[in-house]
Amino acid sequence: MTTFIARRLAIGLVMLLALSVLVFVLLRLAPGDPIDAYINPSAPLSAEALAALRARLGLDAPLPVQYLGWLRAALTGDLGFSTQRAGVPVLPLVLERIGPTILLMAAGLAIAIVAGISAGILSAVRRNSAADVGLSVLAFTGISSPAFLTALLGLYFFSVRLGWAPSGSMTTPGAAFSVPDLLHHLVLPAVILSIGHAALIMRYMRASLLEVLNQDYVRTARAKGVREFWVIVKHAVRNALLPVITLIGSTIGVAVGGAIFIESVFNWPGMGLLLVSAVSDRDYPVIMGATLVIGAAVIVVNLLTDITYAAVDPRIRVS
Amino acid sequence: MKSNVSARARVRAAAIAALMGATLLAGPALAQSGSTITGGFDVGPGGLPGNFNPLAATSGFTWLNTYYEPLVIYDAGLTKLEGALATEWTISEDQREITFKLAEETWHDGTPFTSADVAFTIGLAKDAASGSVLAARLGAIDSVETPDERTAVVKLSAPDSGILSTLSQVMILPQHALKDIAPAELAASTWWSTTPVGTGPFKFVKYAADQYVELAADEDYRLGRPKTDRLINRYFENPAAAVSALRAGEIDFTYVEPDDAKTFDGNDAFKVIEGPSYVVNYIGFNHQAKIWDDVRVRQAVMHAIDRQTIIDSLYGGAADAANCGYVGDRLVPQGIDQYEYDPAKAQALLKEAGWDQINGQKPITWLTYYGTPQAANVMAAIQAMLAQVGINVVPRVVDTPTYNSIVYKEGTPDWNEFPMVYAGLQNGPNPAGINVGLNEAQLPPDGANIMRVQMPELTAALDGALAETDQTAAEGRWQEVCKVMNAQLPWATMWVANRYGVASTKLADFVWTPAPAGGPFAAHPEKWSRTE
Numbered sequence: 114m115t116t117f118i119a120r121r122l123a124i125g126l127v128m129l130l131a132l133s134v135l136v137f138v139l140l141r142l143a144p145g146d147p148i149d150a151y152i153n154p155s156a157p158l159s160a161e162a163l164a165a166l167r168a169r170l171g172l173d174a175p176l177p178v179q180y181l182g183w184l185r186a187a188l189t190g191d192l193g194f195s196t197q198r199a200g201v202p203v204l205p206l207v208l209e210r211i212g213p214t215i216l217l218m219a220a221g222l223a224i225a226i227v228a229g230i231s232a233g234i235l236s237a238v239r240r241n242s243a244a245d246v247g248l249s250v251l252a253f254t255g256i257s258s259p260a261f262l263t264a265l266l267g268l269y270f271f272s273v274r275l276g277w278a279p280s281g282s283m284t285t286p287g288a289a290f291s292v293p294d295l296l297h298h299l300v301l302p303a304v305i306l307s308i309g310h311a312a313l314i315m316r317y318m319r320a321s322l323l324e325v326l327n328q329d330y331v332r333t334a335r336a337k338g339v340r341e342f343w344v345i346v347k348h349a350v351r352n353a354l355l356p357v358i359t360l361i362g363s364t365i366g367v368a369v370g371g372a373i374f375i376e377s378v379f380n381w382p383g384m385g386l387l388l389v390s391a392v393s394d395r396d397y398p399v400i401m402g403a404t405l406v407i408g409a410a411v412i413v414v415n416l417l418t419d420i421t422y423a424a425v426d427p428r429i430r431v432s
Numbered sequence: 433m434k435s436n437v438s439a440r441a442r443v444r445a446a447a448i449a450a451l452m453g454a455t456l457l458a459g460p461a462l463a464q465s466g467s468t469i470t471g472g473f474d475v476g477p478g479g480l481p482g483n484f485n486p487l488a489a490t491s492g493f494t495w496l497n498t499y500y501e502p503l504v505i506y507d508a509g510l511t512k513l514e515g516a517l518a519t520e521w522t523i524s525e526d527q528r529e530i531t532f533k534l535a536e537e538t539w540h541d542g543t544p545f546t547s548a549d550v551a552f553t554i555g556l557a558k559d560a561a562s563g564s565v566l567a568a569r570l571g572a573i574d575s576v577e578t579p580d581e582r583t584a585v586v587k588l589s590a591p592d593s594g595i596l597s598t599l600s601q602v603m604i605l606p607q608h609a610l611k612d613i614a615p616a617e618l619a620a621s622t623w624w625s626t627t628p629v630g631t632g633p634f635k636f637v638k639y640a641a642d643q644y645v646e647l648a649a650d651e652d653y654r655l656g657r658p659k660t661d662r663l664i665n666r667y668f669e670n671p672a673a674a675v676s677a678l679r680a681g682e683i684d685f686t687y688v689e690p691d692d693a694k695t696f697d698g699n700d701a702f703k704v705i706e707g708p709s710y711v712v713n714y715i716g717f718n719h720q721a722k723i724w725d726d727v728r729v730r731q732a733v734m735h736a737i738d739r740q741t742i743i744d745s746l747y748g749g750a751a752d753a754a755n756c757g758y759v760g761d762r763l764v765p766q767g768i769d770q771y772e773y774d775p776a777k778a779q780a781l782l783k784e785a786g787w788d789q790i791n792g793q794k795p796i797t798w799l800t801y802y803g804t805p806q807a808a809n810v811m812a813a814i815q816a817m818l819a820q821v822g823i824n825v826v827p828r829v830v831d832t833p834t835y836n837s838i839v840y841k842e843g844t845p846d847w848n849e850f851p852m853v854y855a856g857l858q859n860g861p862n863p864a865g866i867n868v869g870l871n872e873a874q875l876p877p878d879g880a881n882i883m884r885v886q887m888p889e890l891t892a893a894l895d896g897a898l899a900e901t902d903q904t905a906a907e908g909r910w911q912e913v914c915k916v917m918n919a920q921l922p923w924a925t926m927w928v929a930n931r932y933g934v935a936s937t938k939l940a941d942f943v944w945t946p947a948p949a950g951g952p953f954a955a956h957p958e959k960w961s962r963t964e
Contacts, residue, residue, distance in 0.1 A: 145833025152836045153477075153490040153949065154801055154855055159568030159868075160878045165560035169619060194620050198482055201622065209641065273679045280677040286644040286664045287468060377669050382642050389669070390482075390642065395833045 118420070125412040132408045133187070133401065137180050140397055146172060147196040150395040170196050183401065192405070193398035197391075203402035207387070211406070213283055214383030218372055220299055221306030226361060229311040233318020233357075234350060240323065248315065255312030260305070264378040267305045277301075281380035302379040306372060310364050317360050321353040328352075466661030469684050469939065469962050470644075472674035473498075473665040476687030476931070477711075478950035481667045482642070484624035486603035487557055487564040490949065493601060495665050497952035499540070499647055500603035500630035503532055503550065503584075504596055506953045508943050510710065510861040513596055514954060517545070517604055517631060518584075527591035527901045532584045537654050539606045540635035547578035552607035554586065556615060563619030569598045591901045597862040600952065604631065633658045633958035642667055659941075659961040675934075678702070684936040684962060685944065690747065690806055693932035705933040710860035710948045712754050714923035715798075715814070716883040721851035723796070728785040730921040734771035736778035736821040737814055743927060746809050751929035756914035757866040758859040759928045765911040768918040778821040787822060798825040800854040801835035811854060825852060839882040853883070858948040859928065863910045865948075867894050870922055885922040938963050 148166055152158055158166075167173050171182070186193060192203035232252070236245045272280040278301035279285070284294050325331060326349050334348045335341070373385030380386065384403060391399035473495040474481040480492030486500055497505070503518040515521070518532040537545040554576050560567040572592035577585040588595065606629050613621050625639045633655070634647035645665045649658040666683055668674040674686040688696075696702045715733065717724035724730055743751045752759040755768055800811065811827045818825050830838070838849050858865035868874050872891040874881040893916045897909035917925070931946035941959040945951070 145831070145835075145837040149833040149836035149840070151490065152832075152840075154832060154835065154857075158490065158565050158880075160876075161560050161568045162565045163877075165567070166563070166565075169561075169563060169616070198625070201625070206641070268673075268676050273676050276680060280680045280682055281668070281673060282643050282666070284640075284643075286470060286640070286666055287646050287662060378673065380643065380667065380669060380673060382640075386642060386669070393831060393833075 114420075118416070121416050121419070125409075125416065128412060129405060129408055133184065133405055134180070136401055136404045137183070140395075140400060141176060143395075145395050147395045147397060148172065150197070150393070183398075187405070192402035195391075195396055195399050197394040197396045197399075203398045206399065207384070207402045207406045210382060210384045210387045210403075211410075213381060214372055214376070214385060216299065217302060217306060217375065217381055217383060220303035221372075221375075222310060222361070222364065223307075224303055225307035225310035225314055225364075228307065229314025230318050230354075230357065232311070232315040234322060234345070236315065236319040237322035237326065237353075238345060245319075249319075252312040252315045255308045256316070258308065260309065260374040261378065263308055264302070264305050264375055267301055268378060271301055281378075283382055302375045302381055306375045313364070314357060314360065317357050318353065321356050322349055325349045325353040467659075467962055467964075468662040468664060469660050469942075469960055470664040470666055471683050472668050472671075472677070472686035474950075475668055475671050475674045476689075476946075477709075478687065478931075478947060480950070484628065484639070485563065485619060486601075486605075487562055487566065488619060489601075490565060492950050493952040494944070494947070494950035494955065495645075496603060496950075497632065497955065498634045498663055498957045499628070499632040499636055500605070501632050502600050502602055502604060502952065503534075504600050506600055506861055506947070506951065508945050508953050508955065510945065510947055510951075510953060513600060516954070517550075521596075528588045530586045530588070530596070532586070534582045534584060535654055536582075537631045538652065539608075539631060540629040540650055541606075541609070543606065543608050543629075544581075545604070545606075545631050546581040547584040548581075549604055549607045550584040551576040551578050552611065553602060553605045556605065556610075556618070557602050559615050562615035566598060566602060569594070570602070591899075593898065593901045593906055594862055594864045597864075601949075606630075633956075634663050637662075653958055655956070655958055658958040663957065663960075678934060678936070681936075684939050685942065686934060687946070688932050688934050689804055690750065690930075690932060693934065694748065696934050701937055703935050703937050703939075705935060705944055705946075706750065706930050707946045708752075708860075709856075709929055709931045709946055710858060710865075711856040712757050712759075712859045712866070712928050713854070713856045713926045714754075715926065716853040716855055716923050717921075718847050718851045718853075719884045719886060719922070721847040723791045723851060726785040726790070727921060728781040729787060729790065730924060731771070732778040732781040732785070732787075732821060733818065733823065733924045734921065735774045735781065736823065737817050737924070737926070738773040739926060740773065742810060742813050746806060746813065747927070747929055751927040753927050754925040756917040756925060757857075757870070758863050758910075758914065762907055763863055763910045764914050768915055775817070775821050782822055791823075793822065793824050795824050795826045796851050797849065798827045798852045798854060799835065799838065799850040800827065800829055801832045802854060802856075803829050803831070807854070814854075827854075840876050840880075842877050855882075860948070863913075864898055866913075867898060870894060870917075883923065887916070887920050887922055890916045890920060890922060936962075 147170055148163060151166065171179060174182070183193060190204065192207070195201045195203060195206060198206070232248050236248045239245050268280055271278045279298050283298050284290060288294060331344060331349055334344045372383060373389060375381065376383045376385035377389050384407065387399065388403050391403065473479065474492055478491055478494060480489055483489055483492050486496050489496060501516045503516060504513045504521065505516040506512070507514050517535055517537065519535050521530055521532045523530050532550065534545070534547055534550065539545055554570065554573060556562045557564045557566045558570045558573060572588045572590055572595055574587045574589045577587065579585065609623065609629055610618065613623070628636045633650055633653045635650045637646040637648050639645045644667060647663040649661050651657055666677065668677065671687060671689050671692065674683065675688055675692050677683045678686050693704050696704050717730060739753045743749060743753060755770060756764060758764065798811065798815070800807065808829070815825050815827060839853065857869045868880040869883070870881060870885050870890060871879070871894045872881070872886050872888070873879065875884060876882060890913070893913040897906060897913050900906040900909045933944050933946060935942050935944065940961045940963065943955040945953055947953050
């Protein structure tokens with residue numbers, strides 16, 4: 114196991130290095146740099162100001178020198194400074210955004226899991242009933258609705274029209290922090306983030322449960338006189354959950370993408386919002402730092418998943 | 433048994449709904465104490481969210497001016513300069529010396545404001561190493577003398593008609609707080625967003641990253657203690673999100689796009705504020721692309737576009753057609769060509785010029801950084817009008833960094849990447865703003881003449897206007913510039929459109945104007961108040 118972990122960690126480091134090269138090259142291939150982002154086309158800057166800015170941000174050095182300089186600093190934990198935010202170092206900037214994104218994703222996925230599994234069970238147990246058809250229609254609508262559209266509609270109805278939820282931010286500007294205030298701001302984006310995932314989980318749960326309900330051991334349980342409720346909860350649902358759990362695991366990656374939209378619409382101060390603004394500002398150090406931290410997190414999570422699988426299921430060998 | 437399951441499901445659903453409902457309806461747990469005005473002060477083209485350094489500001493001055501102040505400032509109508517930290521100023525006869533008498537004021541940390549702060553700030557602003565974007569525009573300043581604490585004398589190497597206008601964007605900074613930071617380190621200093629001190633009516637409290645900036649009233653502000661206790665500037669990713677927050681009652685003010693402004697008409701809860709943008713929109717001809725060399729082709733473009741119909745239908749009449757770089761009787765001479773809509777004349781001009789041989793129906797890329805729905809409609813209308821006379825343009829919308837990377841490309845760029853652009857350039861309050869886009873001396877990389885306009889007569893007219901220091905004579909000079917532009921058409925000038933802000937009617941004495949780069953202008957935030 115130790116060898117396995119060490120090898121996976123070494124591979125992870127190589128992958129991170131490759132990721133940093135890839136992002137660095139892609140950023141330089143993309144049109145526009147931090148200076149181009151800085152110029153207001155309606156009120157342009159002088160040549161001297163542009164040259165000074167370019168020198169200050171280190172953009173006048175050859176590309177390999179720029180990359181090696183960044184890498185050397187990154188190895189010591191220094192990811193540089195944001196080019197658009199005066200004096201803000203990248204590492205704390207990125208680290209402070211992880212919490213809000215995890216909170217939003219966790220809340221969204223929790224709602225999706227509870228709602229999706231409940232609706233899936235109901236739909237399967239009441240197969241072909243009005244409730245099943247209704248939930249299926251809702252699920253298909255949820256799957257086919259893009260996150261930005263549901264976010265804007267949610268914002269319009271629940272914030273602008275009904276006034277039930279704030280239109281954005283994580284807390285009330287200027288107010289002291291409180292958990293109810295945080296939850297008040299969290300509910301709408303989390304629910305909207307959950308819609309697509311809940312719909313998918315519901316469809317998987319329904320299909321999986323229907324298949325399980327036809328299995329011999331379920332029939333046997335019924336024949337033994339077990340009450341239908343316990344047949345479903347203890348025998349059917351538990352086994353039907355396995356493919357759903359796999360789906361939920363793979364959903365986490367997709368949720369990051371969804372969170373980027375949701376964070377932009379709701380001004381939620383997470384990694385998504387940070388990346389969107391960094392890309393539009395061509396803030397190279399922040400983009401590099403954020404992708405590196407996200408990449409490291411994904412590698413670590415994958416490693417932990419593999420280790421967990423091995424621990425849970427002895428049939429899987431870690432080698 | 434089935435009913436048992438569904439009963440549990442119902443109970444669970446009800447519990448979730450109750451929990452969510454309770455949270456939704458809970459509202460912000462802690463009410464803010466004291467009166468607070470919250471706005472989207474950095475929304476739209478005049479804003480620069482996330483920038484705290486006035487030396488590096490290319491816009492965002494409306495907000496920066498709530499806690500920093502310049503020596504002089506434009507009035508809210510952007511018509512004339514008035515005193516801010518300078519109570520009065522005099523200009524010597526040879527136009528080489530400006531003497532400022534300074535107000536009695538203290539910095540937000542209690543340290544007295546003196547002429548040494550003025551000399552220190554202008555020194556920093558002149559030093560490009562500090563990250564100052566104003567350095568080149570302050571090049572005429574030789575030195576700043578401080579005969580006493582309340583007097584600062586700015587000495588110029590040569591008369592500069594635009595120097596006071598430039599100084600209106602130089603926010604005076606505290607020498608005692610910044611003197612120990614090397615100029616080259618200043619731009620990366622955390623001071624700007626953590627512990628800045630200014631002299632304005634509000635003082636900095638905190639910046640919640642990418643969320644908002646909070647200020648508190650400066651109790652001993654020289655023009656009186658602000659009527660509101662706190663000022664909050666909320667950040668939004670786009671104007672539409674700010675409009676949602678405004679409608680939801682979470683903010684009291686924001687810039688809005690023209691289409692959104694219309695939706696507030698007749699709504700008593702809001703007041704729509706309208707003003708000229710001081711940005712001239714133009715169709716830029718790339719003078720290196722060769723297809724626009726014949727002036728008759730450029731004239732044809734002007735005659736092919738029904739500007740008045742576009743202004744009436746897409747701008748709701750809130751724009752003035754421009755026949756040179758600016759509008760208004762003061763700077764536009766009588767008798768210049770109005771370039772009326774006349775597609776037949778446009779076709780005739782193209783035929784005379786031999787357009788079929790020059791380009792014919794080949795598609796011409798029309799580059800822009802304007803990504804708003806309104807700009808898309810305007811460009812679609814113009815595309816159809818130009819197609820009608822035989823000019824086939826294909827709009828290409830890119831983000832601002834991409835646009836800048838294309839049009840500023842040094843060396844020998846591919847001119848066909850931007851044979852034509854749709855853009856805007858600041859033309860006021862000082863008309864000298866258009867110089868950077870038209871003067872031969874401003875060709876990239878030396879300047880922002882991105883369309884590579886090389887018209888000696890126009891350059892001479894611009895140089896003459898820039899050198900003129902007498903106000904009345906200067907207006908005549910700018911009229912001459914207008915005349916040359918109108919005849920030679922370096923660009924096809926379209927219009928100067930209005931821009932909008934919307935404020936809650938709960939606000940009293942609130943002053944905002946859609947100034948280019950956000951001003952600054954004398955908004956007197958100390959007088960703003962909000963009724964609950």
